[in-house]
Amino acid sequence: MKFAQAMLAVAAATAMQFSASPDAFATGKMKCDAGPQSGWKSRTDLEAKLKKDGWTIKKSKVDGGCYEVYGVTPEGQNVEAYFHPVTMEKLLVSQRGKVIFKK
Amino acid sequence: MLRLINVHGFFWLLLAVPAIGMTIGFLRDPVTAFDLIHPSGEFSVRFMIMAMMISPLRALFGRQRWLDWLLARRRALGVAACLCGLLHLAFYLYDMGDWGMIAEEALIFSIWTGYAALAIFVAMGVTSNNASQRAMRANWKRLQRLVYPAALLIALHWVYVDGETMGMIVHFAPLLLLETARVMLMFKRRSARSGTGAVTG
Numbered sequence: 001m002k003f004a005q006a007m008l009a010v011a012a013a014t015a016m017q018f019s020a021s022p023d024a025f026a027t028g029k030m031k032c033d034a035g036p037q038s039g040w041k042s043r044t045d046l047e048a049k050l051k052k053d054g055w056t057i058k059k060s061k062v063d064g065g066c067y068e069v070y071g072v073t074p075e076g077q078n079v080e081a082y083f084h085p086v087t088m089e090k091l092l093v094s095q096r097g098k099v100i101f102k103k
Numbered sequence: 104m105l106r107l108i109n110v111h112g113f114f115w116l117l118l119a120v121p122a123i124g125m126t127i128g129f130l131r132d133p134v135t136a137f138d139l140i141h142p143s144g145e146f147s148v149r150f151m152i153m154a155m156m157i158s159p160l161r162a163l164f165g166r167q168r169w170l171d172w173l174l175a176r177r178r179a180l181g182v183a184a185c186l187c188g189l190l191h192l193a194f195y196l197y198d199m200g201d202w203g204m205i206a207e208e209a210l211i212f213s214i215w216t217g218y219a220a221l222a223i224f225v226a227m228g229v230t231s232n233n234a235s236q237r238a239m240r241a242n243w244k245r246l247q248r249l250v251y252p253a254a255l256l257i258a259l260h261w262v263y264v265d266g267e268t269m270g271m272i273v274h275f276a277p278l279l280l281l282e283t284a285r286v287m288l289m290f291k292r293r294s295a296r297s298g299t300g301a302v303t304g
């Protein structure tokens with residue numbers, strides 16, 4: 001394959017990706033406005049609840065004021081999921097940057 | 104110390120340090136595979152960018168001893184990028200641990216861009232020896248130029264898998280600046296030449 005053709009192929013694939021999901025960047029992350037941390041539920045509780053639901057947890061942390069969990073869903077998908085730290089509600093789930101659930 | 108770094112074997116060893124460290128970490132505690140995906144990918148990108156910066160630097164600064172020194176070690180940088188990429192893939196596969204899911208994810212944009220880039224790296228890596236270089240003649244150079252689409256694929260891979268752009272931009276900015284300067288210089292030289300050409304007839 002010639003150099004110019006290769007670059008063109010990559011550019012075309014990127015354009016297709018953008019037209020398929022133009023907001024891919026914006027939606028890959030989440031922000032929560034959940035007030036002071038003293039009012040939050042504990043992250044251990046969230047992990048325990050998810051494990052009971054069939055998740056495997058690899059890691060969890062606070063990101064953008066939400067709880068962010070890296071793990072495997074009961075369906076077996078490797079995901080990055082955001083939860084509200086007060087209501088524990090599931091807000092966003094993305095699989096390798098592709099949004100597969102959004103509240 | 105300075106003399107030691109001039110020994111080629113030592114330079115190869117130096118580049119292998121991150122990979123050795125990550126492999127030891129993994130063997131001690133395989134659960135860390137998940138956390139090692141990120142650094143192995145980043146080291147691969149770093150080595151690739153270092154290798155790619157040499158050519159625009161030479162276009163801008165001409166022949167310099169330090170650039171010759173780097174040029175003599177460009178192959179080592181490229182092979183290190185390829186090997187860290189393979190290590191990155193190994194950690195990813197181990198962390199996934201399920202071929203069905205691996206196949207499913209391979210169709211996601213952020214992941215197939217990684218595979219495509221790595222395929223280019225591997226093709227370049229296995230032909231990074233003098234015998235291949237001689238046997239392939241002009242095709243060897245053509246293959247090496249595929250590093251530019253590979254770099255583009257990796258930039259996309261990074262941004263999409265991560266959902267944010269900062270890490271990618273910080274790493275690629277030096278290369279982008281140098282390439283921009285190289286292109287600008289090329290145009291300046293070209294217009295200067297055609298300018299004198301017009302005057303003399």
Ligand code: HEM
Nearest residue numbers: 140141144145147148188192195217218220221257264265
């Ligand atoms: C062989 C196919 C590849 C697969 C399946 C793959 C997969 C992944 C995955 C799953 C992540 C996310 C890691 C995390 O969230 O911690 C990642 C991150 C990354 N990959 Fe790859 N990758 C591939 C090839 C490459 C290549 C060839 C390079 C570089 C030359 C690369 C560079 C990176 C970088 C720099 C990151 C860091 C992004 C971040 O987490 O901040 N990848 N890759």
